[in-house]
Amino acid sequence: MVTKDLPVKKTKKGSPLLDYVMRLLPFFWLLLFFLVPFIIVYKISLSTIALSIPPYEPMLSLKEGIEGVKTFWDGLSWDNYIFLTEDPLYLSAYLSSLKIAFFSTVIALFVAYPIAYGMARSPREWQPTLLMLVILPFWTSFLIRVYAWIGILKSDGVLNQLLLWLGVIDSPLTILNTNTAVYIGIVYSYLPFMILPLYASLEKLDGSLLEAAEDLGCPPWKVFWRVTLPLSMPGVIAGCFLVFIPAVGEFVIPDILGGSETLMIGKTLWVEFFSNRDWPLASAVAVILLLILVIPITLFQRHQAKQEGHD
Amino acid sequence: MAKKPIGPVRRAFAPWDDPAQPAFIEFRNVTKRFGDFVAVDDLSLTIYEREFHALLGGSGCGKTTLMRMLAGFENPTSGQIFLEGQDLAGIPPYRRPVNMMFQSYALFPHMSVEKNIAFGLLQDKMPKADVDKRVKEMLQLVKLEPFAKRKPHQLSGGQKQRVALARSLAKRPKVLLLDEPLGALDKKLREETQLELMTLQEDLRMTFLIVTHDQEEAMTMADRISVMDHGRILQNDTPATIYEMPNSRFVAEFIGDINILEGQISKKEGDQIQLFSSVLGDHLDIVQSIDVNVGDKAALAIRPEKMRISFDKPEGPGINAIPGEVWDIAYMGDVSIYHIKIAEAVTVRSIVANTTRLVERPITWDDKIWLSWNRDAGVILTR
Numbered sequence: 114m115v116t117k118d119l120p121v122k123k124t125k126k127g128s129p130l131l132d133y134v135m136r137l138l139p140f141f142w143l144l145l146f147f148l149v150p151f152i153i154v155y156k157i158s159l160s161t162i163a164l165s166i167p168p169y170e171p172m173l174s175l176k177e178g179i180e181g182v183k184t185f186w187d188g189l190s191w192d193n194y195i196f197l198t199e200d201p202l203y204l205s206a207y208l209s210s211l212k213i214a215f216f217s218t219v220i221a222l223f224v225a226y227p228i229a230y231g232m233a234r235s236p237r238e239w240q241p242t243l244l245m246l247v248i249l250p251f252w253t254s255f256l257i258r259v260y261a262w263i264g265i266l267k268s269d270g271v272l273n274q275l276l277l278w279l280g281v282i283d284s285p286l287t288i289l290n291t292n293t294a295v296y297i298g299i300v301y302s303y304l305p306f307m308i309l310p311l312y313a314s315l316e317k318l319d320g321s322l323l324e325a326a327e328d329l330g331c332p333p334w335k336v337f338w339r340v341t342l343p344l345s346m347p348g349v350i351a352g353c354f355l356v357f358i359p360a361v362g363e364f365v366i367p368d369i370l371g372g373s374e375t376l377m378i379g380k381t382l383w384v385e386f387f388s389n390r391d392w393p394l395a396s397a398v399a400v401i402l403l404l405i406l407v408i409p410i411t412l413f414q415r416h417q418a419k420q421e422g423h424d
Numbered sequence: 425m426a427k428k429p430i431g432p433v434r435r436a437f438a439p440w441d442d443p444a445q446p447a448f449i450e451f452r453n454v455t456k457r458f459g460d461f462v463a464v465d466d467l468s469l470t471i472y473e474r475e476f477h478a479l480l481g482g483s484g485c486g487k488t489t490l491m492r493m494l495a496g497f498e499n500p501t502s503g504q505i506f507l508e509g510q511d512l513a514g515i516p517p518y519r520r521p522v523n524m525m526f527q528s529y530a531l532f533p534h535m536s537v538e539k540n541i542a543f544g545l546l547q548d549k550m551p552k553a554d555v556d557k558r559v560k561e562m563l564q565l566v567k568l569e570p571f572a573k574r575k576p577h578q579l580s581g582g583q584k585q586r587v588a589l590a591r592s593l594a595k596r597p598k599v600l601l602l603d604e605p606l607g608a609l610d611k612k613l614r615e616e617t618q619l620e621l622m623t624l625q626e627d628l629r630m631t632f633l634i635v636t637h638d639q640e641e642a643m644t645m646a647d648r649i650s651v652m653d654h655g656r657i658l659q660n661d662t663p664a665t666i667y668e669m670p671n672s673r674f675v676a677e678f679i680g681d682i683n684i685l686e687g688q689i690s691k692k693e694g695d696q697i698q699l700f701s702s703v704l705g706d707h708l709d710i711v712q713s714i715d716v717n718v719g720d721k722a723a724l725a726i727r728p729e730k731m732r733i734s735f736d737k738p739e740g741p742g743i744n745a746i747p748g749e750v751w752d753i754a755y756m757g758d759v760s761i762y763h764i765k766i767a768e769a770v771t772v773r774s775i776v777a778n779t780t781r782l783v784e785r786p787i788t789w790d791d792k793i794w795l796s797w798n799r800d801a802g803v804i805l806t807r
Contacts, residue, residue: 324497325530327517329544329595339543343534 151403158396159189169393193397203381203398207405210378213292213367214360217299221307221356222349224300229311229348230341233318244312247305259298259369266294266370290372298366299356306355314348315341350417358406378402437647438662439472447506448473448631449494449599454503456489456655463489465655466503471648476625476632478642480678481652487635490652491601494633496520507598518547523597527604529588531576537587538563538572544595562590565624582613589621593628600625602634606641618644639679643667651675667727672807676725683731683772684805685724689716697804699724703767708744711800726802731774731795733762733787738796745796748772750789762787764795 160169171188174181197203232243250258265271266289273285288294318341326336364379371377378398385395439445449471456464464486471477479487492498494505496517505512512520523544531540541562545555563569566586576584585605592600605621606614622645625632636642642649643663650660651674659666659675670676673684685708691698695713699722700706708724716722732738737745748764751771755778762774774795787793 319528319530321526321528321530322532324495324517325524325526326532326543327497328495328522328524329591330518330547331543332516332518335547340532 154396155400156189157392158193158394158400159191160393160396161188161190161192162391162393167392168390193394194401196394197397197401203378206376206378206381207401209376210361210363211405213295213299213375213377214357214363217296217303217360218307218353218357220296221300221304222353225304225307225311225352226349228304229308229315232308232312233315240316247308247312250305255302256365259302259366262294262298262301262370263289266297289370290375292371292375294370294372295367295375295377298370299360299363302366303356303360306359307352310351310355311345311348314345314351318344354410358410361406362402437474439475440470440648445472446509447471448475448508449633450506451490451494452504452506454490454493454500454505456486456493456498457501462655464493464500467655467657469650469657469660471631471633473631474625474629476622476645476647477634478646478649479633479635479652480637480639480642480649482637482678485652486655487652488603489655491524491603491633491635494520494599495522495524495601521597522599522601523592523595524601524603525588525592525605527607529576529584529608531584531587531591533576536573536575537568537579540576540587541591541594543591548595558594562594565593566590581608582617585609585617589624593624593630596628597630599631599633602632604636605634606636606638614641621645643679651678653678669803670725670805673723673725673805674807676803676805681728681773681775683726683728685726685772687722687724689718689720689722689804692716692718699804703770704746706746708746708802709742709799710802710804711742712804714804714806716804716806720806723805724802725805726772726797728761728773728775729759730801731764731772731797733764733774733776733793733795735787735791735793737794742799743796744799745794748793748795750787750791750793753789764793766795 157169160171162168163170171185173185177184228247232240232247235243263270267273268285268287268289270289272288273282276282277285288297322340322344323336326340327333331339362379362382363377364383367375367377367380368383371380382395382398382402385391385398447470449469451467451469454464454467455462467486467490469490479490481487489498493500494507494512496512496515499513507521532543535543538559541559542555545558550558559572560569563572566589568583568586568590571579571583571587576587579587585608589605602621606617609617618641621632634642634645643666646663648660648662649666650657651666652658653674659671661669666675667679670679670682676682676684685699685701685704687699687701687708689697690700690707695711697710697712697714697716698707699710701708701724710724733748733750737747746766748766750762751765752763754761754763757778759775759777762776763771764774765771772795
């Protein structure tokens with residue numbers, strides 16, 4: 114195979130120190146806002162519950178020197194993680210969260226795709242307004258918007274009254290405090306996070322590609338399958354991550370709209386943390402949740418990168 | 425349709441001179457409006473089978489719109505378009521037997537070179553083995569066999585251009601539409617590709633319609649050129665006719681370099697015409713069969729290479745000679761362009777081939793010289 118040397122991109126001239134600092138800056142913020150809190154949470158998850166403030170032990174005391182570190186180290190244990198595997202509540206909460214997040218993501222994708230497509234295809238001068246309308250809900254508190262759904266979904270709420278008036282149903286539907294309400298809440302709340310990346314990838318789609326496909330004998334619906342959809346995959350993947358990840362750990366929506374049947378890990382975590390004041394166990398739940406999300410996503414992205422490298 | 429055998433000489437191909445030849449593509453009184461803007465204005469054009477036709481004009485002249493209407497991406501506001509006698513109205517782009525090579529190439533970025541080329545064939549439900557065979561042929565044709573598995577972003581501009589060409593040819597369309605196909609290539613590659621396209625068109629015996637703003641490109645490749653401006657065709661002729669006998673100032677000035685002397689027809693006897701130029705205060709002789717009357721305002725257009733310069737006044741019948749002064753000389757290597765002042769604030773250009781070395785050329789700045797040309801070298805323009 115013939116390969117030509119590509120021109121090597123030259124680094125811009127400038128102070129080498131500044132260049133170095135600029136390159137380290139993202140790592141610094143990641144360290145400060147991600148790694149340090151994670152290490153703290155991880156440490157708490159290895160501790161044991163105690164009647165003190167903060168409610169766990171051991172605490173690292175440097176005053177006692179090497180001896181103090183040794184006592185601290187001996188105080189840490191995997192007990193909380195072992196406990197998580199022993200009580201089936203946690204496993205079913207994790208699975209139920211993943212299930213709810215998965216189906217919410219799929220529904221959000223199907224709702225968002227036509228919206229994003231329509232936005233990207235609408236006249237240029239309308240697009241900033243449409244984009245603004247998608248972002249507009251963020252200007253009101255998330256909590257209030259979720260509360261507003263109670264008024265819509267409850268048995269004498271707006272939706273039921275409308276359906277009764279239309280004669281579609283004879284008696285009010287029970288939607289509030291069910292999983293259905295949780296799905297509605299999650300899809301509603303995270304829809305903009307699905308629309309925006311989809312819009313971004315559809316908007317930059319070169320119109321001449323669609324014309325070329327049509328010119329080569331593809332009817333419009335087939336152009337969508339063969340060209341538009343494959344080329345919007347980066348947006349689909351980004352949107353799915355942006356919805357799925359926060360949805361798995363969602364606490365507010367299942368708490369407000371869900372019922373007793375709704376089992377989600379975010380709610381379990383909240384109960385452990387605030388009701389039971391079991392910070393170590395709550396931390397262990399959080400660490401496992403993080404691993405459940407980070408490991409598959411990292412593997413997926415490495416796979417994607419590898420595939421791109423192959424082509 | 426009886427196919428006339430085409431010899432190796434391109435000049436032998438002139439179906440437009442044969443009234444019995446049926447039209448292959450016909451635009452009949454086609455108008456296209458975008459809101460208030462008239463992109464194509466009541467235009468009629470006939471293109472023959474196996475013709476290499478160029479639509480030439482500046483941006484916004486309607487050439488691209490005309491091509492897009494043939495491809496089916498735009499519908500005419502009024503008028504009809506025929507292909508082999510069939511009215512194309514209502515036929516969507518994906519059912520028209522024409523393929524287009526896009527200016528941006530429009531290669532599918534998520535498909536390899538071979539998948540791009542196979543795309544159109546798979547839409548026709550061609551058997552897999554035949555698709556593979558055709559793709560291979562196409563790759564051979566554009567000399568890209570080693571690149572079959574590459575993605576478009578791994579190709580150079582010239583290679584992308586060839587993939588786009590192969591993809592648009594793969595379905596063996598009745599007409600290949602080329603939208604500024606060489607615009608993104610550098611000069612050397614462009615010249616090579618021009619020759620390749622011409623050879624290809626002759627080998628494949630296909631009808632090519634090219635849109636370009638580059639007059640040199642149109643002159644080199646096309647059998648006939650339609651010079652367009654403001655949605656109309658000003659002149660539709662062979663490159664030689666367009667160059668030698670432009671029918672309007674726009675065409676004369678758009679194609680190549682030209683000197684224009686304004687004046688008035690002072691005498692007309694058959695094709696022997698005299699034009700009086702007030703700036704020169706002289707009558708100029710022209711031989712041209714053209715419908716003009718004495719007293720009409722007109723202009724004489726002469727290509728710079730047809731104007732000679734000399735120290736002595738050339739004598740003889742059929743020669744126009746006017747005195748002038750060398751104002752400036754632009755040395756271009758192969759030729760020199762002499763700017764000759766023939767009256768106050770009026771200069772004309774004469775191109776002289778540098779047949780000898782620089783030191784031996786006598787005419788230089790401020791020299792008083794004679795500018796001369798044959799009576800049949802120029803053309804009268806009334807528009």
